[in-house]
Amino acid sequence: MATAAVLTGTLTGIADATPPGIPSGATAKSELATLKVAPDGSMSGYSRTKFPHWIDQGNNCNTREVVLKRDGTNVKTGSDCAPTSGTWKSPYDGGTWSKPSDVDIDHVVPLANAWRTGAAAWTTAQRQAYANDLNDPQLIAVTDNVNQEKGDKSPDAWKPPLTSYWCTYASMWVAVKHKFKLTVNSAEKSALTDMLNRC
Known part of the structure; x- marks a missing residue:
């Protein structure tokens, strides 16, 4: 759990976590217009185990470890690919962390929402591909407490604490x-429309 280990957040050279494939606000607005609007379905039968993760990604690395390396600064790993040091800045809340255990890998669109x-x-197999997607803006390293607060909520029920990130978050979603x-x-x-209007 992220606690007093937080650093000042003013350290130089520490970049926010940035997953690939984030569209522009204009593109996101166009894509949103094409999405089918329908009431959410049932949670009946749902289990996180139906979305196998974190899978092997080669080089002794699983999906979580790949994202920790991608989204951190000066990340060093052991032979098993687990980070031994580094710094992670969570774009959701601006928190900066030096312990991998204080960082969660968030599914931007949560598994239960999907x-x-x-x-x-x-x-x-399709759910496994979704839960381990490294090619789209679906996985991001963030403060663990913030991710747990988000849970499986959609943007009408939860938004990142930093309003300055709302445009990017909605675009990723x-x-x-x-x-x-x-x-x-x-x-x-x-x-989502309200958040994209901030872009």
Whole structure:
């Protein structure tokens, strides 16, 4: 759990975590307009184990370790790929951390939200690909407490504490839903529209 280990956040040379494939605000608005609006489905049958993660990504690294290396600064790892040192700045809240245990890898569109909005009909292989997607803005290193507060909430119920990140967060959320053909509910679409209007 992230506690007093937080650093000042004013350290120079520490970049925010940045996943690949974040669209511009204009592109995200266009993609949002194409998403099917529908009520969320049931949670019946849901389990995180139906989205196998963190899988082997080669070089002794699993998905979590790859994202920790990608999103951190000066990350050093042992032979097993687990980080031994580094610094991580969470763009959700601006917290800066030097212990990997204080950092969670967030699924931008949570697994349970994906289940309710289309993934319940997927194969296990499709869900595994979703849960370990390194090519789209779906995985990001953030402060663990903040990620736990988010849970499986959509943007109408939870937004990053830093309002300056809302445009980017909404753009990432829309990109993932668009890529994986997931639905949005009306409250979620309204919240995303408001956030993209900050872009």
